[in-house]
Amino acid sequence: MTFFENAKKVLQQNIREYGMYIALFVIMVFFTITTNGTFISSRNIVNLINQTGYIAVLAVGMTLIIIIRQIDLSVGFLAGFLGAIAAIAMADPKVIPNGLNLPVYAVIPLTLSLGVMAGLITGFLVAQMKIPSFVASLAGWLIYRGAILVVTESTGTIIIANSAFNAIGNGFIPDIPDIGILPGVHKLTLLLGVVAVILLVINEFNNRRKKQSYNFEVLPTEIFALKLIFLAAIIGGITWILAGYQGLSWTAVIVLLVTLIYNFVMSQTVLGRHIYAIGGNPDAAELSGISVKKLVYVVFGSMGMLSALSGILFTSRLQSATTTAGTLFELDAIAAAYVGGVSAAGGVGKVVGSIIGALVMTSLTSGMNLMGIGISYQYIVRGAVLAAAVIFDVTTRGKN
Amino acid sequence: MNAPILEMKNITKEFPGVKALSDVSFQVAKGEIHCLVGENGAGKSTLMKILSGVYPHGNYNGDVIFNGRVQKFSGISDSEKAGIAIIYQELALIPEMTVYENIFLGHEIKNGLLIDWNETIKQAGEMLKKVNLDINPATKVRNLGVGKQQLVEIAKALSKDVKLLILDEPTSSLNETDSENLLALLRDLKHQGVTSIMISHKLKEVIEIADTITVLRDGQTVATLSKDEVTEHKLIKHMVGREINNIYPKREHKPSQEIVLEVKNWNAYHPTLGRAILKDVSFNLKKGEIIGFAGLIGSGRTELALSIFGNPDGYRLSGELFINGIKKQFHHPQDAIKTGIAYVTEDRKGDGLILIQDVKQNITLANLYKISQRGIVNNNAEIQVANQYKADLNIKTPSVEQKVSNLSGGNQQKVCLGKWLFVGPDILILDEPTRGIDVGAKYEIYTIMKDLVKQGMSIIMISSELPEVLGMSDRVYIVSAGKIAGELNAEEATQEKVMQLATN
16 A cells, blocks of 8 residues: 555544544634734734633533533533632732632632532532433522622622732743753743653554554554654644743643543543443443443532633633633533534543634634634634534544 | 225235245224234234334335225324224323323314314313223323323224224233223224224233234234134144244253352332332242243343342332342442343343444443553453454454444344453343344354353343243243243243243
8 A cells, every 4th residue: 555545544534533633723724824924923822722721621521521411501600600719718808808818729729629519519410319411500500600799799800919829820831041042932841842742752652562562453654654743743833832932831731731631531541431431322331330320420520620720720810700700611611522523412522622622712713803803703603613513523423 | 704994915024134024914804803913023013013104105015905995004194094093002192291182182173273172171071981981181191090091092092083993912011900991992992883903912811802813923924713713722822833943052061050049039119110010039040051031022021130130220129139149239230240240131222232332342341440450441452352252252343443333233242242241240141132133143142152151151041032042041931920920941841831821
């Protein structure tokens, strides 16, 4: 087989998976051209990633929720509410009446635990009380919306003075001391990029060797090489762009970690496989000795924790907790998951896909903002892209 | 004999891979009660589905002549218009609606554009009188017992001016009194000029009520008997009288006397159905033995298996379960699996397989920890395991990464089997292990079963195919209406004896 035949075959077999990457790439190139390069500038890309952050972590949790054939509408206002709680917990009692003046390293775990608890409550309603998740989480939507208003009633917007907390949404990782080379470039970011590429290459080679030791089919050598070069180029390119401004933001680091962990759990662990199984066929999973109830708790608990994280990212980015924080986050997260190839029928979807979906949606907003397109048309375009993504998904399904 | 109201001539119906009906002819005289009997899968339901238009004209070969005309029904509404109504075992009423709404659902009495509710209620009352049901037509169907619901269904049929009423196992879920009422009503309707066809497994009631009986077997008409010449013995003989082709691998080994599973005085109550589904069931299984559970569909065999296998449907249970002499209580299928029980379900697509996943993922699902370290799945070991089962069980698939939805029925069944063998069970429960698969694959599954018991595994086989039960089992338990109606050794079991116990 020639190189091109091989490449064509691999591409055809994986068109569903690569479709989103291609779409993201096309969208980015389009906006880069229409904005004369402003879109791809370091500053804009950093901004775009920070803007995606709080939706991206929600989309990760929502991916699991949709995989097990549920939905969670409460996550937006839960994020807003917990963001406000975090703000109050850190606030000086002299400024905010209920302020607890807690240090940031106590506030973050506290907020995340509250998130887990809120998620478990929804999980209880769904798993134990057998209430449809749409209804259970709609109740949560109303309750948390009211709760935000309750806690911000006396103060209105709560300004956050803690600079460490605010750095989560606005700050960047520190740089290594200047050693005279590459002035104006964030060297630690560049170094991390190089490390990432090296780890990736080592990992890919290891997997390939293991597969060969079992005598399994592996990618043809030249395709494998091409894949490595391609992935390395993408990581390198992104790193270079980021390093050109202020380097990796803390938000990016957090989203990256969440994605890596969830992707690992979903694709490599027994827990992940069981989650896919109950989404694929809950009756078969139950009869195979998997406790569906328990996993509903786990998935909703994780969703709650990620809602709290989303709240922290958003509150920190605004450096304040507002009365309307979290409005419509849940629908953005759901849209990101669907654009990223999660199936509404359950059992199908990837965490990385949803992150790409979130990036697609924010890229559209960012690009159209730069082009000066009005908000009304932005909604229409995003709606059309969502529909197109799902149509693509449905029509290519079952072809392999 | 009156002139025929219905004649079905040379009906042949094929499904992919199976001939459900071949050249069946069937005649019903006007004003009679005609019973249709036969084993599970003999083709009764298929024949009735052709008559009622569920399988439209052109989908089968042969003619349906009703009321002297060749009918070409393209759907149920056509057959209803012609005056044929069918009442299925699973009732088709809407529980949240009232009796009168249900009776006139689909042919509402209208006054201009609006429904004339007063007239509806009045006429519904008249229909209820016809079926001897004394209830308020405004009662919600949800609040009626099964017997009364069935009468409402018949009232609904009568409201459509029915000429031919078909009842599919009408008494299977009724108690004694309700059954008698229903049979009395059928006689009543006969005097009012309604012709009925009744499908039933209960031979005693068939003999009691029928004017004529047609016996189907393996998709063919084998006998049509009038009520004067029929006996229970004769019926059973016709129903099961096929040649047993010896497709069963030879029994070479004797099970040991060691009892691995024993169930004593086992009762189950179904909370949503609101009735007892298993009554005082006791049986045992020895090491290296195959026991067969024979019985009719709906007799409670699958429920028995589920109630032992961790009770996932939440029946209320009482009684004792011993595994290797130790009393056990399972709260989840997980507990049963850990104790060494595996259950290959009856409905492999519904609750056996995950169709959107591939062969390897399905095979390893119930025992992922075996190929994992610290919760992380070894994907390569998984492929290896799957390939092993692919070879051992001769699963025909291009690769173990093929989605199971793309496999044939027989190969899907082997994937199910592989999945449960990977758990390494001591006791394997197979529920209809060869349903809907071809003869070649059947033989392979029989051979696998023999190999497994030789290695010391014990098997419970639930099957509605009598020859299979008799050909494979060391002992046969016959289940009827949630009870063990009898136990026969392989040597003494015959199709006639089993059928006799099952239809009691």
